[in-house]
Amino acid sequence: EPEVTQTPSHQVTQMGQEVILRCVPISNHLYFYWYRQILGQKVEFLVSFYNNEISEKSEIFDDQFSVERPDGSNFTLKIRSTKLEDSAMYFCASSEAAGERGEQYFGPGTRLTVT
Amino acid sequence: ILNVEQSPQSLHVQEGDSTNFTCSFPSSNFYALHWYRWETAKSPEALFVMTLNGDEKKKGRISATLNTKEGYSYLYIKGSQPEDSATYLCAFLYGTSYGKLTFGQGTILTVHP
Numbered sequence: 018e019p020e021v022t023q024t025p026s027h028q029v030t031q032m033g034q035e036v037i038l039r040c041v042p043i044s045n046h047l048y049f050y051w052y053r054q055i056l057g058q059k060v061e062f063l064v065s066f067y068n069n070e071i072s073e074k075s076e077i078f079d080d081q082f083s084v085e086r087p088d089g090s091n092f093t094l095k096i097r098s099t100k101l102e103d104s105a106m107y108f109c110a111s112s113e114a115a116g117e118r119g120e121q122y123f124g125p126g127t128r129l130t131v132t
Numbered sequence: 133i134l135n136v137e138q139s140p141q142s143l144h145v146q147e148g149d150s151t152n153f154t155c156s157f158p159s160s161n162f163y164a165l166h167w168y169r170w171e172t173a174k175s176p177e178a179l180f181v182m183t184l185n186g187d188e189k190k191k192g193r194i195s196a197t198l199n200t201k202e203g204y205s206y207l208y209i210k211g212s213q214p215e216d217s218a219t220y221l222c223a224f225l226y227g228t229s230y231g232k233l234t235f236g237q238g239t240i241l242t243v244h245p
Contacts, residue, residue: 020175021175048230048231050231050232050233052233052235058237059136059235059236059237059238060176060221060223060233060235061235062232062233062234065230065231065232067230072230072231073230073231073232075232108175108176112231115230115231119164119181119225119231120166120178120181121166121178121231121233122175122178123168123175123176123177124175125173125174125175126175
């Protein structure tokens with residue numbers, strides 16, 4: 018069964034460094050998402066992406082964050098200058114459709130630790 | 133601010149017990165409610181996408197109901213098995229969203245053999 022994959026599974030970085038989290042969505046999906054979960058908190062939405070542009074983003078997704086689909090398969094999240102509070106599990110998801118028909122398929126996550 | 137709440141936070145049951153838990157969400161501007169099952173170290177797995185008031189969906193021993201007028205959904209597991217142990221998440225999709233899911237905090241279910 019097709020699945021969303023994410024790399025790396027765990028990334029440790031120093032405050033102020035740039036990180037790129039990578040995702041390979043399911044191949045026929047058109048909508049892509051990033052979520053994160055800070056330890057002990059709810060899973061929270063960061064951004065949705067369709068047709069090579071951002072459809073919607075949350076207040077968390079400020080100028081330090083960017084997303085890209087550099088080729089036909091990868092979907093990346095870049096954090097330009099990491100802060101301690103960026104430490105979280107980051108999940109990528111993809112769906113065939115948006116709205117009520119849009120069952121989202123999640124990857125296993127990348128645990129980001131900022132020291 | 134949209135608030136999605138789940139109860140209870142955690143639940144311990146014996147193998148063979150039936151159980152249920154609740155997801156509460158805003159009743160206005162409803163578009164869809166998603167249920168996910170999340171086992172430790174694995175990807176959250178979609179269980180149901182529910183859209184219509186009164187909807188009832190079933191997958192094996194797991195079923196869910198939806199009441200959009202009062203803003204709640206129930207997830208039921210019949211005859212719980214140890215492999216049902218997981219965190220069950222609900223997520224609300226509101227009317228003007230492009231797929232932005234707002235999650236509850238989850239219910240952690242532990243089924244003891």
